[in-house]
Amino acid sequence: MKKAFTLAETLITLGIIGVVAAMTIPTLMSAYREKVIANRLKRVHSVLNQAFKLAAAENGDIEGWDIGPLEDNPQSSQKLYLILKPFIKLSEDCGQKGCFSSNKYKALDGKVFFSWQPSTHAMYAKSRLSDGTSLAFWSSGKCNEKGNCGVIFVDINGNDFPNQAGVDYFRFDITTKGIIPSTSATVNNKYGKEICEYKNNSTLNGANCTKWVITKGNLDYLRRDVSSEMSKL
Numbered sequence: 001m002k003k004a005f006t007l008a009e010t011l012i013t014l015g016i017i018g019v020v021a022a023m024t025i026p027t028l029m030s031a032y033r034e035k036v037i038a039n040r041l042k043r044v045h046s047v048l049n050q051a052f053k054l055a056a057a058e059n060g061d062i063e064g065w066d067i068g069p070l071e072d073n074p075q076s077s078q079k080l081y082l083i084l085k086p087f088i089k090l091s092e093d094c095g096q097k098g099c100f101s102s103n104k105y106k107a108l109d110g111k112v113f114f115s116w117q118p119s120t121h122a123m124y125a126k127s128r129l130s131d132g133t134s135l136a137f138w139s140s141g142k143c144n145e146k147g148n149c150g151v152i153f154v155d156i157n158g159n160d161f162p163n164q165a166g167v168d169y170f171r172f173d174i175t176t177k178g179i180i181p182s183t184s185a186t187v188n189n190k191y192g193k194e195i196c197e198y199k200n201n202s203t204l205n206g207a208n209c210t211k212w213v214i215t216k217g218n219l220d221y222l223r224r225d226v227s228s229e230m231s232k233l
Contacts, residue, residue: 034217034219035218037156037167037213040133041154041181044133044154044156045172045181047089047129048084049179051084052084052178054087055084059083062143062149062174065079065083065149068141071139071141072123072138073123074125076139077138077139077150079139080137080139081127081137088135089129089130090127090129090130091129092127094126095126098126099128099135100118100136100155101159101161101163104117105169106162106163106165107166107202107203108164108197108205108206108209108222109199109205112201114206114207115204118136118153124136124153125137133155133157133158134158135152135153136152136153136154137150137151138153143176147177148175150174151171151173151174152179153170153207155169165205165207166205166209166219167219167222169206170182170210170213171207171210181215182210182211183211183212183230194207195208196212197225199225212233
């Protein structure tokens, strides 16, 4: 007699496989999507930091750049942008309008809106990379005592959803040492508490998760508190 599985045994086996697949595939897909986000951020960082180095080679140290005199000023942001622009491969120059979704961006918790909306704030100089990444440049008017000179907000998928800080909307800091991924667990400034913090409903929560994503390759801060680990980055 030939040995074989019965129909019942086959159906039970297929059922077990289906249950295991239903449990593991969403996790695998989520991990894959987060790796894609991390890789996109790494590419953006490479492009921006290379542009900074080339601009510094041509114009000298950033402390001597004309990026002011005022912060939160569209003219200052435009000055900063125009210094970096020749060294970035762009597909579109949006000025103060366009390049970002007209839908309101949300903070990390997905419930409150992010404080500085890229589509409505006039203080940004905006453009788009050839891969579709949107950029919003902001100048601090001059480099401060901590070496901070400005900010670049990026939307790694342009106008597409979810338009959420810490998910597709991130921040890079322009400093005297280069353009660096932003990270913060408890940084306070005159605008509020800029953080990357699990279940915090701050309207400035999320954009500062950039270094975590680039370093760790995941978005674990959406699922658990990573503040203690964040402080060690």
